[in-house]
Amino acid sequence: MEYSLDMQDNAxxxxxxxxxxESTWExxxxxxxxxxxxxxxxxxxLVVIDLSELDYMSSRGLRVLTVAKRQADExxxxxxxxxxxxxMREILAISRYDKLFTITDTIELKH
Amino acid sequence: xxxxxWGTRGSLPVAPTAETIRRKxxxxxxxxxxxxxxxxxxxxxxxxxxxSFASGASYGGATPCVEIEAGPSYFxxxxxxxxxxxxxxxxxxxxxxxxxxxxxxxxxxxxxHIMGFPFFAPAFDPDATIRIHAxxxxxxxxxxxxxxxxxxxxxxxxxxxxxxxVQLTPGETHxxxxxxxxxxxxxxSHGSYGYRFTDGNGRTxxxxxxxxxxxxxxxxxxxxxxxFREADLVICDTMYSLADSVSMKEDWGxxxxxxxxxxCHQASAKCLALFHHEPTYEDEDIQRMHEESIRYEELTRNGxxxxxxxxxxxxxxxx
Numbered sequence: 001m002e003y004s005l006d007m008q009d010n011a012x013x014x015x016x017x018x019x020x021x022e023s024t025w026e027x028x029x030x031x032x033x034x035x036x037x038x039x040x041x042x043x044x045x046l047v048v049i050d051l052s053e054l055d056y057m058s059s060r061g062l063r064v065l066t067v068a069k070r071q072a073d074e075x076x077x078x079x080x081x082x083x084x085x086x087x088m089r090e091i092l093a094i095s096r097y098d099k100l101f102t103i104t105d106t107i108e109l110k111h
Numbered sequence: 112x113x114x115x116x117w118g119t120r121g122s123l124p125v126a127p128t129a130e131t132i133r134r135k136x137x138x139x140x141x142x143x144x145x146x147x148x149x150x151x152x153x154x155x156x157x158x159x160x161x162x163s164f165a166s167g168a169s170y171g172g173a174t175p176c177v178e179i180e181a182g183p184s185y186f187x188x189x190x191x192x193x194x195x196x197x198x199x200x201x202x203x204x205x206x207x208x209x210x211x212x213x214x215x216x217x218x219x220x221x222x223x224h225i226m227g228f229p230f231f232a233p234a235f236d237p238d239a240t241i242r243i244h245a246x247x248x249x250x251x252x253x254x255x256x257x258x259x260x261x262x263x264x265x266x267x268x269x270x271x272x273x274x275x276x277v278q279l280t281p282g283e284t285h286x287x288x289x290x291x292x293x294x295x296x297x298x299x300s301h302g303s304y305g306y307r308f309t310d311g312n313g314r315t316x317x318x319x320x321x322x323x324x325x326x327x328x329x330x331x332x333x334x335x336x337x338x339f340r341e342a343d344l345v346i347c348d349t350m351y352s353l354a355d356s357v358s359m360k361e362d363w364g365x366x367x368x369x370x371x372x373x374x375c376h377q378a379s380a381k382c383l384a385l386f387h388h389e390p391t392y393e394d395e396d397i398q399r400m401h402e403e404s405i406r407y408e409e410l411t412r413n414g415x416x417x418x419x420x421x422x423x424x425x426x427x428x429x430x
Contacts, residue, residue: 021413022377025329058411059353059369063326066357087410094403095369096354 003031005038011046011109012039017053020061028061032068040075047072048107052083062095069101082107112314112430113180114344114384118173118193119422121321121350121365121387122223125172131393138166164423165394171424174223175320175387177346181310184212184288188306188318188346193424194227202232211238214287216279216294217245218320219303220253228254229263239272244279244287246294246304251276279304295338297322299364307338314430317345317380320387323364324374326357332374339378343430346422347371349385349404368404375417376408382418383408384428397421 001024006013012035020028035047049065057065065079072079080102084092092098118124139162148154158167174191185201187194205211213233218224233239243250254276258267279285281304285292291309296302297319305319317339324332339345350365368385375383385404388397401421408417420428 021411022373056411059367059373060329062353062369063329063357067326090410091407094407095367096352100354100358 001028003028005031005035007038007042007044009109010044011048012036012042012044013048013050013107015050015053019055020057020064022058022060025058025060025064029064029067032064033071036068036072036075036077036079039072039077045077046109047077047079048082048109049079050082050107051085051088054085054088056087056091059095062091062097065097065101078102080104080108112310112312112316112343114316114346114428114430115178115180116176116193116384116422116424116426117178117197118176118189118191118227119170119386119388119424119426120172120174120191120390121348122174123390124174124192124223124226125390127169127172135166138162142166163398164421165398169394169423170388170397170421172390173424174226175218176227177318179290179308179316181308181314182289183210184214185210186214186216186287186290186308188216189218189224189320190215190227190231191224192227192230195230195232198227198231198233205233205236211236212240212288213242214290215241215243216292216306216318217243217247217250218297218305218318219299219301220245220247220250221300221321222257224321225253225257229258229265234270234272234274237271237273241272241274242277242287243274244277244285244292246279246281246296247302248278250278293338295319295334298325298328299323303364305335305338307342315342315344316430317342317347319346320348321364322348322366323356323362324366324370326361335374336377339374339380342375342378342380344382344384344428345371345375345378345380346384346386347374348387349400350387350389352400368400369407372404372408372411372417372419376411376414379414380417382420382428384420384422384426386422388422 001018173193176193349368
């Protein structure tokens with residue numbers, strides 16, 4: 001799993017490549033925390049997680065999303081999930097995480 | 112080793128309403144589409160092979176009670192309302208010569224997991240031996256209290272069986288009538304304990320219910336992966352969706368189907384039984400959860416496939 005952070009307009013974009021599972025969830029979590037911190041320090045209100053290159057995310061990854069969301073909520077920052085592939089769409093539905101997060105087909109920088 | 116489920120529902124026993132039964136019959140008749148069945152066997156074949164489990168059967172509504180048949184004495188996990196049926200069935204087996212020694216293993220002492228004991232008929236048999244194994248030092252207090260007069264008309268003191276409370280220690284292997292038994296502390300109100308049973312043939316079954324895997328403690332899930340390692344069957348609390356378990360149902364002490372699948376994948380377990388079903392779920396809801404769990408296993412599989420089954424009252428699994 002690799003990730004990168006990018007500041008754009010009014011959002012921090014987190015691009016995730018590979019898969020988030022039992023061996024990579026901690027690094028993913030660290031990356032999300034970093035993104036939320038950067039958004040807060042820059043006065044940005046949105047973090048968008050670009051899932052277009054993500055193969056899948058296990059429950060560890062999903063739960064790390066929740067940890068990041070709680071951190072973001074404390075600073076009134078929103079987190080949205082963008083461009084999930086078909087596998088991730090199924091996982092988000094099966095986990096009911098599509099009820100917890102805004103999911104968009106493309107990266108949308110307005111919230 | 113044979114695992115027999117006598118109660119698979121969490122929190123509260125439930126029973127289908129008249130409308131629920133009518134709806135199943137109506138759906139079955141519509142599915143039959145005018146076909147006629149000459150005898151019960153043909154009709155049963157139709158029900159078992161052409162109707163979904165939710166349509167043609169039921170997951171049941173008794174609270175947790177799971178029997179492990181692997182030796183001369185009885186091994187039972189938890190004493191939910193399903194214990195009553197087990198107790199009556201065991202009387203028939205005792206009459207045929209079965210040993211009257213009952214080894215119970217309590218996950219914890221909440222009401223839904225002990226409520227069957229006041230109705231456990233063998234407890235009145237002076238020739239029966241009942242050993243209640245628990246990680247809790249206050250197990251006896253919980254059992255005696257539920258039979259105090261304010262709650263139940265038959266006091267604990269009237270039970271004639273030889274009843275013994277045995278405290279088990281996490282991290283140690285205990286030998287109970289040729290079964291190796293290990294226990295692990297789980298996160299639940301007042302604590303709960305999971306069990307690992309290994310028989311003389313090396314068959315292993317895990318009983319892990321009422322165990323919440325907290326967001327803040329993901330790093331310690333390695334202990335559960337070790338505990339579940341290469342088990343033939345893992346019976347796991349899968350009461351809530353993952354989203355519910357981290358939001359409105361957080362700190363309710365239960366787990367989700369996705370976490371159970373992931374732990375079993377990591378542990379190289381062979382079969383996962385979804386268990387401790389939410390009492391508000393209808394059969395269709397449990398069936399949907401089962402189908403989704405199977406699909407999630409397929410999507411995230413990174414090794415040998417994990418067989419995902421859904422426990423129901425009356426299910427028997429031979430290992």
